[in-house]
Amino acid sequence: MELPFGLPTYDDRMRRVRARMAERGLDGLVVSMPDVVHWLTGVSSVGYLWPQALVIDSGDGEPEYVTRTTEEPGVHMLSWLRAPRVYDIATEDAVEVIADTVRRHGLDQAVVGIELGAFTLLPGNWDRLRALLPGVRWVDATDLVPGERLVKSPAEIAYQRQAAEMADHAMEQVFAAVRPGISETELAGIASHALGAAGSEFAAIPPMVVSGERSAMVHAMASRRTLSRGDVVCVEFAGVVHRYHAVLMRTIVIGEPSARVREVADCVERATEAAIAAAGPGAPAPAPDDACNAVLGELDLVRRRCHRIGYSLGVAYPPGWLEPMTLVEGDPHVLAPGMSFTVEPNLHLPDEGFGIKMGDTVVCEEGGARSLSRLPHSLHVTG
Known part of the structure; x- marks a missing residue:
């Protein structure tokens, strides 16, 4: 057994x-x-x-x-x-x-x-x-x-921490592989291989990779499009241990990012960290969303939001990994130690030709909320 x-x-x-x-x-x-x-x-x-x-x-x-x-x-x-x-x-x-x-x-x-x-x-x-x-x-x-299932035991959180370590490892492998001429599907395969090599089980959703103008479709699957210098690349996947998921999302630019991409990415970085800081015990479920929007509002980016700021996360199977708590207005839950959820203030700017994806799996603890990822929330620039 x-x-x-x-x-x-x-x-x-x-x-x-x-x-x-x-x-x-x-x-x-x-x-x-x-x-x-x-x-x-x-x-x-x-x-x-x-x-x-x-x-x-x-x-x-x-x-x-x-x-x-x-x-x-x-x-x-x-x-x-x-x-x-x-x-x-x-x-x-x-x-x-x-x-x-x-x-x-x-x-x-x-x-x-x-x-x-x-x-x-x-x-x-x-x-x-x-x-x-x-x-x-x-x-x-x-x-x-x-x-x-919303409040998880220390043993359940330990599995999610392991899954997050696997996701960090895979994202670093993707960072190292991004270059002109590689395809989105190749990057998705590199992420899958790295996750498997680290011990991750299959995830409820396959790795998502979008680049160039396709990056505005931040929730799309990888295509055979090949990357070029100057491309924005959005990546999302999850590490999985005993079906407990830890989701990770990051954005990469090949070469020097434009001033606009840098400005938006820097704002999303601050919004992400503000949302995590607002997710401590006793906070109402919408508090991270409110904190995120306060930062994004500085650049009129709230209207560019793709979806909710986050949702509860744990055991999952295809085709999805959401639990019932969502960090949005109208959700009655109150955050408590042992809850784990995503924080992902993703933006799509199709009229400007790019999107920004940034997200972590976060755990509410007695002293506040903490991301399970060790990777910074900044734009990753390569090449």
């Missing part, structure tokens, strides 16, 4: 989740998101491309995991579960198996939480599940387990 943590950790997680279920008046819970299933059980697979479900009742027994037969060896090797319910995709209907499992746990006339926001719950399967279980009163519980 290969688990990131000892069995008492998983016992405690199940206890906490069942307490949340009781607070919401739920008799049971059906979850299918891979990050949720992994956090609760240790299961780690891409098998979530087929219908899966972890059925949890209000008792103190083992939840029942429904998955396809292909995943059974991994369940026994990578989780603490002893008796998964596996189905043969050639001869059994997965949704009927999930419905039968809900019945066998005595939940067919109960109040049951389900992740209505899950990409793993396809609309057709959801319609059939409701038809097969007409006596269930379903309640949206998309954020029930992720909400329990």
Whole structure:
């Protein structure tokens, strides 16, 4: 049995989740998101491309995991579960198996939480599940387990620190490789190789590299475009340890940057550091965003923002790595020690032909917030 943590950790997680279920008046819970299933059980697979479900009742027994037969060896090797319910995709209907499992746990006339926001719950399967279980009163519980994950243990943060070290190493390899004539895809490959060589697992999102005018698409994937002198290059990827992610973003210029690129990058550097400084314990979730905007406003750059300043980050699988807390106006969370999140005041200036990407994974600690990266927040100039 290969688990990131000892069995008492998983016992405690199940206890906490069942307490949340009781607070919401739920008799049971059906979850299918891979990050949720992994956090609760240790299961780690891409098998979530087929219908899966972890059925949890209000008792103190083992939840029942429904998955396809292909995943059974991994369940026994990578989780603490002893008796998964596996189905043969050639001869059994997965949704009927999930419905039968809900019945066998005595939940067919109960109040049951389900992740209505899950990409793993396809609309057709959801319609059939409701038809097969007409006596269930379903309640949206998309954020029930992720909400329990926002404050991380020291052991979880330690995995993120390791992941951040791997990301720093990979970014330094990218810095060293950037030159005229290399392609975006080559740089993405260098980042992937460096991450793997450092021990990182596959990330929920592949390395992103954009250059030249494409750098204004700061959230795009690498293309076969070759770099030229004077190009702005934006890079983003994550190190991963036991599925815990640490995201890192930096901007590079080949040769001397223009005065405008330098001016904007210097402002983003100060905005990043202001946001991190504002992310201490007790701060409302939007505080880093407000601090960032106060700096960016000096150059009228707030309107150039691409997206939120950051979001909670931890265990993740493709296609994304966000947890439910976002550092924006309207989010009710209060920052607390043990929370980890990104700070990324990325800008796009397509009319000026470039973008700026800058971001770290940050941890809220008793004495304040701290970036997990040792790399400076300044523009990296090479060549």
